[in-house]
Amino acid sequence: MKRWNGWGNVKTGYPLPAPGMNYLVDCLGALDPQPDASLEDVLRSVPGSHLPDHPLVDISPEARLTHARGQSTPDWVALRSGRVPAFPDGVAFPTSDQEVTELLAYAKKTRARVIPYGGGTSVVGHINPPQSDLPVLTISLEKMTHLLDLDEVGWTALFEAGVAGPGLEAQLAQHGYTLGHYPQSHEYSTLGGWIATRSSGQQSFHYGRIEPLFAGGRIETPVGTLTLPHFPASAAGPDVGEMVLGSEGRMGIITQARVRVRRLPEAEAFYGVFFPSWEQGSTAVRVIAQSDLPVSMLRLSSPLETETTLLLSGKSWIPIADRGLRLVGFGDPRCLLVFGATGTAAQVRRVRREAAAICGRHGGLFVGTVVGHTWQKSRFLSPYLRNTLWEAGVNVDTLETALPWPQVLAAARAIPQAIVEAAAQSGERALAFAHLSHLYRDGASVYTTYLFRRPADPDQLLERWQAMKHAASLVIQAHGGTITHQHGVGTDHAPYLAFEKGPLGLDAIRAVCKTFDPDGMMNPGKLF
Ligand SMILES: Cc1cc2nc3c(=O)[nH]c(=O)nc-3n(C[C@H](O)[C@H](O)[C@H](O)COP(=O)(O)OP(=O)(O)OC[C@H]3O[C@@H](n4cnc5c(N)ncnc54)[C@H](O)[C@@H]3O)c2cc1C
Structure with missing residues (x-):
């Protein structure tokens, strides 16, 4: 059964060991x-x-x-x-x-x-x-979850849009295919939701974000059905499917979606590398992202995120590994990179060899698969820690952006700093840190996690959260980042959208939504 006031299934817990709790205090x-x-x-x-x-x-x-x-x-x-x-x-x-x-x-x-x-x-x-x-x-759409058609020649699949991640992958796996879209919310988020919010999965470097995976479908709007036929590509004017991506329920209800699928990979592995500095690590991941290496994911944690993750994970092997790392000169600061390889066995071997070599040239210490596989095993479990933390008196939240490479490191430092300073205004301490997750040739997403004590008064909690979120959003704007790389706009990011789209751009979005929803009945107040 799903929790009514928290994340996930009531049966799944994520206990926090005493050293982790002491660290938070x-x-x-x-x-x-x-x-x-x-x-x-x-x-x-x-x-x-x-x-x-x-x-x-x-x-x-x-x-x-x-x-x-x-x-x-x-x-x-x-x-x-x-x-x-x-x-x-x-x-x-x-x-x-x-x-x-x-x-x-x-x-x-x-x-x-x-x-x-x-x-x-x-x-x-x-x-x-x-x-x-x-x-x-x-x-x-929770009852609309079926695979309606699988084109095994052209590798596309048509689903009812209410299908959630596990159900979608299970139906494809029966035929030897995968979509490979793994947002951390995979357990519950749905195909229609991914399209409506422009979602990005953890292995987007290999499989792509939801935008290139979306290949057409059907949207029921207040003024009729919008059918998006599937073409491998088209030069026939602006793409209406692009307008559906990120529409956040304002145009209508996506009932069916065709997606581009792939054969299940023959091999997959995740590896860990430690870097002595954030600069060396980020140069290494940029070089990998700009090479032709078929990595499937890269996630580089800042020094503070690295220490916090190791401490909160509670794995018994970590103190031993920590001693070993310090002996070979990887004490504080150090940055953890997890990278993945997905494809044929030969591709996986090549990625391991060449990515490890690039990391080595930038001061990285390749530590094999233990850290990478620990990440893989807990990739959908870590959101459960939020329940534990809340019940211990701590609120945890995340925010994300994407920026061109020249701004990435400065923003990755300035965003957590702005959060810490905003917390200090109310006499509180925040623990804020970032990682680079989705990497592109021209830039990267910066994903920030922040924790702070929750006061007894819910209004005070909201005020503090709002101050931190706003401070971080202004820093994102000042560095030329998008207000959201993957979470979408909703209500919380709506005040920042005009800055990014400009008045004319925002008018165009409004006009498109009005075409499909002239009376403004669809999800009012979201997006704009
Ligand atoms: C723990 C956690 C981890 C997350 N990790 C990621 C991540 O890694 N990557 C990422 O991209 N996001 C992530 N998210 C955010 C969230 O999961 C995504 O925004 C996701 O795409 C939402 O899908 P959903 O099905 O839950 O949509 P909902 O939350 O139900 O709805 C989101 C929006 O989409 C609209 N919508 C939903 N279905 C349809 C439909 N069929 N037709 C029209 N509109 C529709 C809704 O009206 C609403 O505006 C995370 C969230 C949590 C809580």
Whole structure:
């Protein structure tokens, strides 16, 4: 069963060992965890629904609460404090395109606002109901999960868009294929959600982001069905599919999506390298990204992220490895790189040999597969640590950007610094660090994680979070970064969008959405 007020399955935990907890207390100060609101209390706070009966619409408090919020800090604060300002008036679970169309007609008739819902893993307020006098209908695609067609000649697959990561991969694997799209939220996030938010998987260096994987589909809009035929490529004017990517539910509901798939790889491995400095590590990963080496992922942690990750992971072999690394001169500072190779056995061997050699030329110490495979095993487990930390009295959040190479290192230092300074304004300490994750020939994404104590007062927590998020967002802008490399805009990034798109660009986005949704019924308040 899915947690109603946190991340993931109730059965999966991520205990934090004592040294990790002591480290956090040293960094942040003494912790004072406060109890959360109970499920019963929050269910009692769900008001009556304003939607008239419909056989496809569930107006139970349980359905409305479990679809009320996503995974952002404001979402967690709302759910954990029991102060949820708005609930959808009903949640529908269509099983076909026809039912989606029927629901859009019902919404039009009842003047309901519609929120398309995939896995609810948004971290920027995408699926939160607006506070409005008009009813809100959330349409979840959780029952639309089938593989509809597999083209084994052209390597494309057509899915219903509500399919989540594991279900999608399992259906493809039966035929020997993979999409290879692995966001860290893979367990719950869906194909439709990935397209609507321009998601990026951890092995995007090999498989590509969702944009090149998306090859057409079907979108039910308030004014009719938009069909995107599949072409390997086309010069027929602007690409309408590009407009659907990142549309965040404002154009309509993606019900079917064709994706470009590949044969399951013959071999895959993940390796670790330690660098004596952040500069040497980032030069090495840039050189690898600009070479023709078929690496599948690169993730380079800053010195502070490296130490924190090693300490919080709680693995028994780490103290021994630490002593060994210090003996060979890799004490503080040190930066951990995890890189992956995916493909044929020969390609994997080549990547291992040549990437290790590039790292060596930049001062790196190649440490084989132990660290890499530990990362691989916990890649979808680490979000569970957020539950443990919250319950211990710590809030953890992340933010991300992408910048051209000349700005990458400066931004990767300045963003955590801005967060620490914003926390200090309220007398608090924040632990903030970054890694470079998705790498490109012309730049990289900088992914920042920050932790701070959560005060007893939820409003105070939100104020502190807002101050840190805003400070970091201004630094991102000042360095020429995008406000989001992969999480999308939602409500939390909407105030920063105009800076990036310009007034004319933003007008064009609004105009496109209005074409498909003239009455503004689709996910209002998100994106712009
Ligand atoms: C622990 C964690 C790790 C994460 N890691 C990553 C990561 O590695 N990479 C990454 O890119 N993101 C990541 N995210 C963010 C999030 O998972 C992505 O934004 C994801 O693409 C959202 O998919 P979803 O199905 O959960 O969509 P939802 O959260 O349900 O919805 C997101 C938006 O998409 C719209 N939408 C959803 N489905 C449809 C549809 N069928 N038609 C039209 N609109 C639709 C919604 O209206 C909403 O605006 C992470 C989130 C968490 C909580």
